[in-house]
Structures are given as C-alpha cells and as structure tokens.
Amino acid sequence: MKDIFITGLGNVSPQKTFDNSQFLDEVVSFTTNQLRCQDPNYKEFVPADLLRRMSRIIRFGVAAGKICLADAGCQMPDAIITGTGLGCLEDTEKFLSNMIRSNEEFLTPTAFIQSTHNTVSAQIALLLKCHNYNFTYVHRGLSFESALLDSIMQLDSGAVDTVLAGAMDEMTQNTFQIQQRLGHFKQKPIDNLHLLEDQSRGSIAGEGSSFFMLSSKPGTKTYARISGLDFFFKPAPCEIESRLLQFLKNNGKSIETIDLVLFGLNGDYGFDNIFHNLMEHMFPKTPSAYYKHLCGEYFTSSAFGLWLAAKILYHQTVPEVVLFKNASSGKFRNILFYNHFRNIEHSFILVTQT
Amino acid sequence: MAQRVYITGIGIITALGNNTEENLSSLMEERSGIGEITLIDTIHKGKFPLAEVKLTHEELLDQVGLPHKSNLTRTALLGMIAAQAAMHSAGIDNAKDSRTGLISATTVGGMDRSELFYEKFLADKSKGQLRDIVNHDCGDSTERIAEFTGIREFITTISTACSSSLNAIAFGAQLIKAGLVDRVLAGGTDSVTKFTLNGFNTLMILDKNKCRPFDDTRAGLTLGEGAAFVVLESEELVNREKKNILCELTGYGNANDAYHQTASSPEGTGAYLAMQKALEMSGQTPERIDYINVHGTGTSNNDLSEGIAIERLFGENVPAFSSTKSYTGHTLGAAGAVETVISILSMTNNVIFPNLNFSTRMKELKITPVTQLKKEINLRHVLTNSFGFGGNNSTLIISKC
Numbered sequence: 001m002k003d004i005f006i007t008g009l010g011n012v013s014p015q016k017t018f019d020n021s022q023f024l025d026e027v028v029s030f031t032t033n034q035l036r037c038q039d040p041n042y043k044e045f046v047p048a049d050l051l052r053r054m055s056r057i058i059r060f061g062v063a064a065g066k067i068c069l070a071d072a073g074c075q076m077p078d079a080i081i082t083g084t085g086l087g088c089l090e091d092t093e094k095f096l097s098n099m100i101r102s103n104e105e106f107l108t109p110t111a112f113i114q115s116t117h118n119t120v121s122a123q124i125a126l127l128l129k130c131h132n133y134n135f136t137y138v139h140r141g142l143s144f145e146s147a148l149l150d151s152i153m154q155l156d157s158g159a160v161d162t163v164l165a166g167a168m169d170e171m172t173q174n175t176f177q178i179q180q181r182l183g184h185f186k187q188k189p190i191d192n193l194h195l196l197e198d199q200s201r202g203s204i205a206g207e208g209s210s211f212f213m214l215s216s217k218p219g220t221k222t223y224a225r226i227s228g229l230d231f232f233f234k235p236a237p238c239e240i241e242s243r244l245l246q247f248l249k250n251n252g253k254s255i256e257t258i259d260l261v262l263f264g265l266n267g268d269y270g271f272d273n274i275f276h277n278l279m280e281h282m283f284p285k286t287p288s289a290y291y292k293h294l295c296g297e298y299f300t301s302s303a304f305g306l307w308l309a310a311k312i313l314y315h316q317t318v319p320e321v322v323l324f325k326n327a328s329s330g331k332f333r334n335i336l337f338y339n340h341f342r343n344i345e346h347s348f349i350l351v352t353q354t
Numbered sequence: 355m356a357q358r359v360y361i362t363g364i365g366i367i368t369a370l371g372n373n374t375e376e377n378l379s380s381l382m383e384e385r386s387g388i389g390e391i392t393l394i395d396t397i398h399k400g401k402f403p404l405a406e407v408k409l410t411h412e413e414l415l416d417q418v419g420l421p422h423k424s425n426l427t428r429t430a431l432l433g434m435i436a437a438q439a440a441m442h443s444a445g446i447d448n449a450k451d452s453r454t455g456l457i458s459a460t461t462v463g464g465m466d467r468s469e470l471f472y473e474k475f476l477a478d479k480s481k482g483q484l485r486d487i488v489n490h491d492c493g494d495s496t497e498r499i500a501e502f503t504g505i506r507e508f509i510t511t512i513s514t515a516c517s518s519s520l521n522a523i524a525f526g527a528q529l530i531k532a533g534l535v536d537r538v539l540a541g542g543t544d545s546v547t548k549f550t551l552n553g554f555n556t557l558m559i560l561d562k563n564k565c566r567p568f569d570d571t572r573a574g575l576t577l578g579e580g581a582a583f584v585v586l587e588s589e590e591l592v593n594r595e596k597k598n599i600l601c602e603l604t605g606y607g608n609a610n611d612a613y614h615q616t617a618s619s620p621e622g623t624g625a626y627l628a629m630q631k632a633l634e635m636s637g638q639t640p641e642r643i644d645y646i647n648v649h650g651t652g653t654s655n656n657d658l659s660e661g662i663a664i665e666r667l668f669g670e671n672v673p674a675f676s677s678t679k680s681y682t683g684h685t686l687g688a689a690g691a692v693e694t695v696i697s698i699l700s701m702t703n704n705v706i707f708p709n710l711n712f713s714t715r716m717k718e719l720k721i722t723p724v725t726q727l728k729k730e731i732n733l734r735h736v737l738t739n740s741f742g743f744g745g746n747n748s749t750l751i752i753s754k755c
Contacts, residue, residue, distance in 0.1 A: 118514045140497075182484055
C-alpha cells in the first residue's frame with residue numbers, strides 16, 4: 001500500500017477530545033464501569049430541529065465527523081466509510097422494547113428508521129449533500145479496521161483523493177447489564193484511571209466516535225501517516241509473533257525501528273496476558289502506551305487508539321496518563337498499534353511521522 | 355492492470371426454494387413465494403403476506419447437519435446454507451487451497467433470538483437466556499458462515515440497509531483486484547423478524563396484498579427472507595484451475611442519494627449516479643445492457659424514483675426490466691445478492707423472469723416491466739440495482755463470457 005496521510009481528526013469520547021487544540025490536558029475519571037461521552041455543543045454541528053430526533057450515537061457520530069471535516073478544511077470528501085460494532089443501539093432497543101411492551105401496537109417509525117447501522121454515515125452525507133461512495137462495516141472488533149482497509153483501497157486505486165473514515169459505538173444501560181452478565185465487564189465499580197491494577201475478569205464499558213480525514217497527499221495540517229494495516233482471526237498463540245514480524249517486514253520496519261507500541265490493554269486479566277507476553281518477548285525496552293482506561297472497551301475502540309497514535313506523532317509527546325512502560329524523551333517516528341478483541345479479532349496498524 | 359473478476363459459483367435460499375434448482379424452477383413456472391405468515395408469532399398474521407423460507411429452526415439445523423440444541427440464529431442458518439451451496443457450485447472442497455475471503459451482509463443479524471431474550475429481560479433484568487442474545491450483532495452470522503465453510507483468511511461484514519449484500523459483492527471484487535485475496539465468497543443473509551415487520555408497518559409501506567412492483571396501483575412492499583452468495587475468483591485463479599465460469603463481474607457503483615433518511619429523491623439522483631458509475635467501470639454504453647433486474651420494491655416512492663432514474667439514463671431505449679421481488683419478497687440485506695444470483699440464472703438460462711402482479715403502467719413513466727416469461731433471449735450484459743435506507747444506492751453489472 002501507498003502511505004495514507006491523516007489530515008484531520010474528530011473525536012468525541014468519554015474524554016474531552018472533541019477540542020483538537022488540546023491533547024488530554026484534562027483527564028476525566030469515572031466511578032462507574034460505564035464510561036459515557038463528554039458532549040460538545042451539538043448545536044454547532046447539527047441544526048436544532050434535526051438534533052431533537054437524533055439518538056446519542058447519531059449526535060456524537062455526526063459531530064465527530066463534522067469536527068474532522070472542519071479540522072481538515074474539507075467541504076466534500078470523495079468517500080465516507082464507517083465502522084460500527086453494534087450500530088444505533090439506543091434506537092434498536094427503543095423500537096424493540098416498545099414493540100414488546102405494546103404488543104406490536106401504537107408504534108412510531110423514528111426509532112426504526114434510525115436503527116440501521118449506516119445511519120451516521122448517511123446522516124453525514126445528508127448534511128453535506130455528499131453523493132459519493134458511502135459504506136459501513138459491522139464486523140465486531142474489526143468494524144473500524146475493515147472501514148480503514150476499504151479507505152486505503154479506495155485511495156490506493158486512485159478512485160478517490162480523500163476519505164472521511166471513522167467509527168462509532170454507543171453503550172446503553174440495557175446492553176451494559178447484558179454484557180456485565182456475560183462477564184465482559186467488571187462486576188464491581190472501579191476507578192477507570194487505575195484499570196490495569198484491578199486483577200479481575202472483564203473490562204469497563206466505553207463508547208465514542210473517532211473520525212479521520214484520510215488523503216493520498218499531505219494536507220495543510222498532517223498528523224501522521226498510516227503505513228500498514230493487517231488483521232486476522234483466532235490466531236494460535238505462536239502465530240501472533242510471526243504475523244507481527246511479517247507485518248513489520250512487509251512495511252520495511254524492524255522491532256528496533258518501533259519507537260512506541262500502543263496496546264489495547266483493557267484490564268481483563270483473561271485477555272491482557274496476550275499483550276504482556278508480546279511486550280516481554282518482543283519489546284522489553286520499547287516505550288509503550290495504552291488507552292482503554294480513557295475511553296472504555298467497545299467494538300470500535302481501536303479508532304480511539306488510532307487517534308491517540310496520530311496525536312502522539314503530531315505533538316511528539318506521550319501524555320503521562322497513557323504511558324505504560326519505558327518512558328522516553330526521544331523522537332517518535334514509528335508507532336505500532338496492536339489491538340485484539342477477546343482474542344478473536346486481532347489487528348496491527350503502523351502509524352508513522354510525516 | 356487490475357485482474358478481471360469472474361463468478362464461478364452461486365447459492366441461494368428464499369421463499370422460492372431451499373436451493374438453486376428449486377429457485378430456478380419456481381421462477382420458470384412464475385410461481386411466487388409470497389404467502390400467509392406461518393412461522394412468526396405476530397398480531398399481523400393474516401393482515402400482511404410474507405415471503406418466508408418454509409423451514410422451521412429445527413429443519414434449518416437439519417439442512418446443515420447440526421444438532422437441534424445448536425445456538426444459531428435464523429440469519430446465520432440461512433447464510434450457512436446458501437454459502438455452502440455456492441462453494442459446492444464453484445467446485446471448491448477446501449477453502450484454504452487459495453487465499454479466500456468471506457464478505458457477508460445483514461441488516462437484522464440475530465434479531466430473531468434477541469426478540470425472545472428481550473421479552474423476558476424487559477420484565478426482569480436478571481432474566482432472559484444469554485445464549486439468545488450473544489448472537490445479536492451483525493458479525494455473528496458471518497463468523498458462523500466462516501467456520502462452516504472453513505474460510506479464515508479474510509472475513510468482514512457490511513451493513514448498508516437494503517443495499518448491503520450488493521455492496522458485499524462489490525467489496526469482494528475490490529479485494530481481488532487489489533490482490534489481497536484470490537477468491538471471495540460474497541453475499542448476504544436476513545431473516546424475517548417481528549422487528550422488521552413492525553418497522554416497515556410503522557412506515558406504512560407494507561402492501562396488504564402481494565407486492566406489485568412498477569404498477570400504478572402499487573401499495574407497498576412485501577417482506578421476504580433468505581440468503582444468497584456468489585463465489586468470485588480472480589482471472590489468474592480461474593485460468594490456473596481451468597474453472598467453469600458463470601459470468602464476469604464487470605462493473606459496480608455506489609452513490610448516496612443524500613436526500614432523506616428513508617425516502618428516495620424525486621429525480622432518482624443516487625440511483626442514476628450508481629448506475630452511471632457501474633456502466634463506466636464495465637466500459638459499456640447503456641444500449642449494451644440487455645436486461646435490468648430492478649430494485650422495484652413496490653413502494654410508491656422507490657419505483658417512481660428508480661423509474662425516473664432509468665428513463666434519464668437510458669432515454670428512449672430502456673432495456674427489458676423486471677422486479678423479482680414479486681417472487682422473493684424484499685429480502686432486505688440479502689436482496690442484492692438474491693437478485694444477483696437471479697440475474698445470473700437469467701443470463702445462463704437465456705431467460706427473463708416476468709414481473710408478477712403488474713397490470714397498469716405508472717402514469718408518471720413511459721416504461722413497463724416484462725410481464726411474460728421471455729425465453730431464448732441472449733443476455734450479454736445484465737444490470738441489477740439495490741437501494742437502501744440512508745440513500746445508499748448500488749448497482750452491479752454482470753457480463754456473459
């Protein structure tokens with residue numbers, strides 16, 4: 001693949017990331033295991049009459065997309081490509097619950113209309129009057145990576161010059177309770193900023209939407225380049241290291257040239273050992289960082305991770321709150337981002353300085 | 355130079371039948387799959403017709419040879435049946451002998467089981483069997499199909515409402531052209547649920563009778579269910595293995611109508627752009643298209659918008675067209691793949707399946723669909739449309755080899 005330039009960012013998350021002039025200057029802590037988005041002033045992005053009908057994911061997804069477009073100074077992207085694990089949960093649950101409670105009578109269409117998984121990318125297209133390519137990927141822990149791959153392919157083939165690529169997922173009370181029963185989230189509330197100190201099963205729930213303006217050329221502002229992407233399923237334990245070595249080799253990099261490894265550690269001791277093992281075997285002295293204590297765990301949290309990698313390269317600093325091991329005052333040129341979702345869906349993204 | 359992409363296998367299950375042969379014979383005999391609601395427990399029974407796959411959950415499990423206790427959704431089961439059939443049809447015994455990807459599509463995912471879960475969960479948050487909710491998301495059916503067909507190299511899922519599976523086929527072709535895989539099993543699956551039935555009912559776009567696409571008196575769509583998959587293979591793989599080719603996938607296009615979340619624009623902008631893009635990629639002029647399998651849902655809005663777009667693009671020479679939703683119902687996320695497979699059946703059998711239930715031309719249009727089975731007709735290039743909520747409009751073109 002050719003290098004892809006990140007020329008704009010938009011991120012609405014449980015942290016105050018919607019303001020691109022800041023970089024985790026203030027950190028929000030939570031006392032529940034369900035991290036909720038910090039809301040920007042949505043009226044800046046969506047007309048009030050439309051806003052009223054929008055559920056939370058549509059609000060923060062559209063806002064993140066529009067922040068990203070403004071950041072890149074782009075009026076009309078050549079494509080809009082998104083990923084979401086669970087789509088518009090609130091609307092889906094609302095229509096489903098009303099249908100059951102009212103025995104299929106007296107239902108109204110709004111929640112149903114907005115329950116489709118491509119609602120956010122469609123709403124952005126509608127607001128921009130953008131008739132271009134518009135795709136949405138919905139594959140669990142690889143929803144965002146799939147959107148990213150399609151974006152790279154569109155740019156690589158020369159079909160488009162700019163792609164507004166992003167991801168969004170929301171957490172609701174019902175789904176939180178269900179996933180807690182499934183053991184995906186910790187049973188007792190913890191302090192999110194001490195996520196990795198808690199040695200128990202499950203993670204903490206999160207949500208958010210991160211968008212990236214991707215371009216085949218550098219922009220007026222260029223945060224970073226995406227230089228490599230790989231994802232795979234249910235690997236045997238030994239397969240991860242060999243796949244990583246091959247990935248680095250394919251992209252002209254070696255272990256020594258990686259300045260920072262960003263891990264998708266989520267505090268679930270049943271799954272974090274995969275990251276720990278890789279770190280000890282392959283990157284014992286390399287600086288490393290993590291992020292899910294800030295945004296929580298969700299199917300598309302890797303989009304928050306990519307945002308963090310791009311910001312680190314742009315600002316050339318690793319905020320203390322995300323530092324995991326081996327602080328460094330050196331330059332950051334190459335970041336390896338490794339995430340996996342419950343040891344089923346795994347992904348590597350190589351992010352480099354421009 | 356990008357590789358050419360060929361279609362070497364098809365698999366389908368709809369209200370017309372549980373395999374390709376049954377679907378083909380129903381189409382040839384002009385027998386619709388639309389009938390009374392029999393499988394879902396709803397207050398709308400007797401009010402709206404449906405195009406159901408006439409197999410219970412247990413019977414679907416029997417079809418794939420799995421025990422009745424298996425925790426699978428109807429969407430996954432339909433998908434597994436069609437996907438396996440497509441792999442057999444392409445003569446593939448081992449998915450791992452070449453780099454093979456799976457791109458599936460769905461809109462409701464495991465909603466059939468989620469409905470059962472939520473009935474109990476809403477009354478008491480500690481209730482509801484977790485096995486009924488773990489398969490809710492759209493990725494679940496894809497991973498089940500992947501396990502069942504042995505595909506591991508590349509897997510993803512697309513959900514763009516009713517254009518989902520056409521987009522899955524288009525993305526599959528892009529993966530092959532980019533050289534990331536040699537072969538892709540691509541398509542989609544959706545089951546009828548109370549959620550979708552009630553959803554479309556609130557929009558007041560369900561016809562109380564069988565749907566009448568492109569008819570002046572049309573009053574809405576008829577919901578259907580099913581799954582369909584195609585096997586796409588690269589030129590290189592096809593040549594190396596001397597594969598039997600059904601047709602070539604020569605063009606596809608996606609555009610956004612950017613008009614309204616659910617309604618289509620009066621000018622059919624998105625539909626026009628999608629067809630134009632697909633034609634451009636296929637290198638064909640409009641007059642080379644011999645047949646259009648239209649989206650044709652039977653709603654007042656879709657058929658008018660699509661008809662206007664077709665008249666704008668094809669001018670005085672609109673090719674023969676028909677909506678096969680009058681047979682299969684609207685299979686939502688599976689519709690694009692279902693209609694691609696039906697288009698392939700048209701091309702390989704040299705027939706055009708007529709649009710059922712048509713009697714009166716729409717007063718806004720000059721065009722009328724094919725209403726009688728056309729045989730021994732040479733279809734060199736066939737275009738098929740799939741349009742979805744969010745203005746997601748897609749077109750695919752297949753060409754005879």
